[in-house]
Amino acid sequence: MSDFLADSVSWLPDLLRGLGHSLWLTFVSLLLGLPLGLVLGYVTERTTSRPLRWLLVAVIELARGLPALVVLYLIYYGLPSVEVVLSAFWSIIAAFTFSNAGYVSEIVRGAIRGIPAGQLEACQALGIGRARTFASVIAPQALRISTPSLVGYAAIVFQSTSLAVAVAEPELLNAAYNIGSITFQYLQVFIVAGALYAVVVIAASRFAGWLATRTQY
Amino acid sequence: MSLLNTTPSPDATAAPGGPLLVVDSLTKSFGDHTVLRGVDLHLDKGEVVALIGPSGGGKSTLLRCINQLELPTSGQVTLDGTPLVSTRGGAVVAPSAKALLRVRRQIGMVFQSFNLFANMTAEQNIVFAQRAALGTGKDEARERARTLLERVGMGHKAGSHPSQLSGGQQQRVAIARSLALDPRVILFDEPTSAIDPEMRSEVLSVMRELAEAGMTMLVSTHEMGFAKQVSDRTVFLCDGGILEEGPSRSLLEQPTHDRTRQFLRAIAEG
């Protein structure tokens, strides 16, 4: 037991560096994926053009239906065949942004649909313009409705950064795997790494749950 | 045609003439909030009592304390001489599960929101209730279900699920389900409040037949017409206490209290 503790402590600097990189990957892919998803979700839900709507729905379904790992491989191993070479880091960001945008847009679409039709009708009855209606009435309510789901989703994105191990990006799981392959203490090192993931994820979902109770009108 | 089972119940030997249901100084508080402050009420066998009063005045809580869906804070409820509320050292305690089941099988309840089992058809609701609560045999339960559905005018909908029935139809099935257990008394908790006005009469006429057949009924209601024509007595419950009670016609036509008068005027204008 004391060996386990001593080992764990000695691994901690490497693992924490990996954790930092995992959080960085999460942050960058959300930074790109969130706005993209917001716009995608809003346009899909509100556009009057049917072909555009179908196209966007297809993109969203593709983003949600394909395994992120396959998308990652396709970008990392596939794009070079067409002369587009992305580093492991940017391949991961591109793959996650694509998947994230799909999920975020679904959350946003749900939130927009969750706003009672009466809100929109009231704006129309008052003669408030479309842009103003979106900015002052729809967006604030949609954001308020979807914030807990988005925080919950951020936790899932963080978990999925572990996929980066497949392209040898030095995030938390990769750090753990490297330690394991040197010390052969796979079980211990994965338990410590798993605990690090779990702490972040459980904290984030508790926070999301707390937000959800707070954001009800 | 009688809605009631004509076989005499085994309790028929209890003191004749005495009230069937007695509510004695019943109080109920939720935390600091007192909902019932010492209610006394009695129902004779075959009597129909209407319970009227403003929303939030404690009508629903009173009914729910009688069949122990809520545990009273203090007081006693007696059915045919048998106390229903368990006490220890003067304080009300939760009764044993067995005692609860026994109490509730003798006291029927009809809810404002019907509460038919959503996963069962009308007939299955009634068959299941008899088999699960009384251990009735399958064939007997089914036959009784059919008879009861026929009597509440729902024989043609025996195979329908609650979601396929109107509010009035669901409530008639719920009444049949309650009757299936041969209760000594039935509590009605605003049975027509959740039903479209044009569908209410079908439920009220079933209740009227039930009253005429001699069922003991305690009915919380906003239907003053029903109270006046069907109930023997009306009780005005307000702020957790009985303010006034008397023969329905005289109470509803010449209330003595200002508060009752106010309430009846508001209902009439409603």
Add this chain to the structure above:
Amino acid sequence: MDFSLLPAALWLTAQITILSALIGMAAGVLVVLARRSRVAPLRWLAIAWTDVVRGVPPLVWLMLVFLGVGVFTPLGAAVIVFGLVASAYCAEIYRSGLEGVAKGQYEALDALGIPTRTGRLRVVVPQAAVISAPAVVSYVIGMVKDTSLASVIGVAELTFVANRAANRTGDGITPFVTVGVLYLLLSLVLALVGRAAAARAESGWAA
């Protein structure tokens, strides 16, 4: 790429999905029973289980069980891990299904004097099952994608086969587009089966 490898790989993906879904749906019942138990330590255990299982990324579980525990074949480790992860998610789905049963249903059971166990079994559980069914179906469809992670520990399922083909041929597009389409098709099939099953389960009564 060698397309003749695909049927076996697709079958393996389907197998992992179906086996672990069955394990998860069954084990989820045990977890939700513990979660709603009257015994406090059982409840805590269930909460800890759902939190920890869902808090650690599935890929970490795969490596922990395959490399760390080290007694399972890759396929065995994958089925165990996805099954256990599914048990935590299914338990949460069942729990909200149980919470979705209207309060009035419990009151009616009480008012009729129906024994608790009978009421739960005949009224509450059937309704909760129908409420939970769509969420379980979409979770299982999501599992199809998760099984791609099993390629990392060497299960020769779709992603693994595509990856190997890409490495051998240098063509990184055809294999991954091909298996991408197969994943979508598999999800679609499951969605159709699930929808038919759900429609059958709630035929008649669901509001």
